[in-house]
Amino acid sequence: MGGFCIYLTIFTYRPCGVTNLYGTRFWRSKTAGYSAINSCYVSKRYTQSSRGKNMGNKILIYLVLAAFVTGLTPTITSAASIKSWGSNASGQASPPAGNNFVAIAAGWYHSLALKSDGSIVGWGSCANPPGGNGFFAIAAGGRHSLALKSDGSIIGWGDNYYGQANPPAGNDFVAIAAGYEHSLALKSDGSIVGWGSNSDDCSGNWYGQASPPAGNDFVAISAGRFHNLALKSDGSIVGWGNNWYGQASTPDGNDFVAIAAGEWHSLALKVVVCVNPPRSDLNGDCKVDFLDLAIMAGEWLNCGLDDQQWCWP
Numbered sequence: 001m002g003g004f005c006i007y008l009t010i011f012t013y014r015p016c017g018v019t020n021l022y023g024t025r026f027w028r029s030k031t032a033g034y035s036a037i038n039s040c041y042v043s044k045r046y047t048q049s050s051r052g053k054n055m056g057n058k059i060l061i062y063l064v065l066a067a068f069v070t071g072l073t074p075t076i077t078s079a080a081s082i083k084s085w086g087s088n089a090s091g092q093a094s095p096p097a098g099n100n101f102v103a104i105a106a107g108w109y110h111s112l113a114l115k116s117d118g119s120i121v122g123w124g125s126c127a128n129p130p131g132g133n134g135f136f137a138i139a140a141g142g143r144h145s146l147a148l149k150s151d152g153s154i155i156g157w158g159d160n161y162y163g164q165a166n167p168p169a170g171n172d173f174v175a176i177a178a179g180y181e182h183s184l185a186l187k188s189d190g191s192i193v194g195w196g197s198n199s200d201d202c203s204g205n206w207y208g209q210a211s212p213p214a215g216n217d218f219v220a221i222s223a224g225r226f227h228n229l230a231l232k233s234d235g236s237i238v239g240w241g242n243n244w245y246g247q248a249s250t251p252d253g254n255d256f257v258a259i260a261a262g263e264w265h266s267l268a269l270k271v272v273v274c275v276n277p278p279r280s281d282l283n284g285d286c287k288v289d290f291l292d293l294a295i296m297a298g299e300w301l302n303c304g305l306d307d308q309q310w311c312w313p
Contacts, residue, residue: 079099079100079101079102079115079116080099080101080102081097081098081099081101082095082096082098082101082104082113083095084111089109090109090110090124090125091123091124091125092106092107092109092110092111092123092124092125093111093124094123094124095111095113095123096113096121096123098115100115100116100117101113101114101115101116102114102115102116103137103138104138105138105139105140105145105178106140107124107126107140107141107142107143107144107145107178108141108142108143108180109124109125109126109142109143110122110123110124110125110126110127110140110143110145110158111123111124111127111140112127112129112138112140112145113138114135114136114137114138117133118132118133118134118135118136118150119131119132119133119135120135120138120147122145125143126143126144126145126158126159127145127158128157128158129145129147129157130147130155130157134149134150134151135147135148135149135150135155136148136149136150137175137176138176139176139177139178139183139223140178141158141164141178141179141180141181141182141183141223142159142164142178142179142180142181142225143158143159144156144157144158144159144160144164144165144178144181144183145157145158145165145178146165146167146176146177146178146183146185147176148173148174148175148176151171152170152171152172152173152174152188153169153170153171153173154167154168154170154173154176154185155167156183159181161181162181162182162196162197163195163196163197164178164179164181164182164183164195164196164197164210165183166195167183167185167195168185168193168195170187172187172188172189173185173186173187173188174186174187174188175220175221176221177221177222177223177228178223179196179209179223179224179225179226179228179261180197180224180225180226180263181196181197182194182195182196182197182198182209182210182223183195183196183210183223184210184212184221184223184228185221186218186219186220186221187216189216190215190216190217190218190219190233191214191215191216191218192212192213192215192218192221192230193212194209194210194211194212194228195210196210197209197210198210198211200226200242207226207227207241207242208240208241209223209226209227209228209240209241209242211240212228212230212240213230213238213240215232217232217233217234218230218231218232218233218238219231219232219233220258220259221259222259222260222261223261224241224247224261224262224263224264224266225242225262225263225264226241226242227239227240227241227242227243227247227248227261227266228240228241228248228261229248229250229259229260229261229266229268230259231256231257231258231259234254235253235254235255235256235257235271236250236252236253236254236256237250237251237256237259237268238250239266244264245264245265247261247262247264247265247266248266250266250268251268253270255270255271255272255273256268256269256270256271257269257270257271272286274286280292280296282295282296283295
């Protein structure tokens, strides 16, 4: 039988270069300027959003797509507490107490958390999430945020200077991603829609980050500062937007299962196929360990109960 193992992209960043720890897949800048703008230009209409708006795993996307296609309501079954670290100039690293959180999202100067009851809490600058309990996913951008409701619609709030918090209408969305001043959404038909700024907020250079590629074979999206990534159903990656440092020039291959877009760099999680998997590797992780022994024991038990002459895999 053919086996496979998950190959995780891990690296450390240094000011003058990148240290490759585990033969990873990544692409990023060597230098990156940073300008802290702790201001919030909030559109009054979307402060308490009355309308409108790192998913990496393809299997999860397929399940969500199936849920919406079949009319099922997505549910969340586990919860945990939140730990934070880093800059806290706007209170973005001071999460609320509790152990009933099921999802988190970190923006530039604010943070969000989705609770097990489907409600959202926010802290830091420009958080102010809407009330209600029908939310399924959250995304935090530069100074705006998005939330996906269980009915497939999107709500947006926060800074709306470029329309990034003004999502399209509809109930056929399955994933959301918030960039610095733009937003993306994945539809149930596998297509992507974008809105907000298509350019640099300072120089005005046009990058097209809010203009996603055509097609309906996408299964995941991720939004960076001025660039984006999209994972296709065949395991390949598409990138678009600003490419100063090659962050939108994705690697070749059809063995990727997750994506993440940063400010000036990108990451991808890939599956590495074992060329010659061990014969006793029964769970496809490219090694023989106690998990394989557990499977072996289960096979023996089934063989004994079924009274078969031969039932070894």
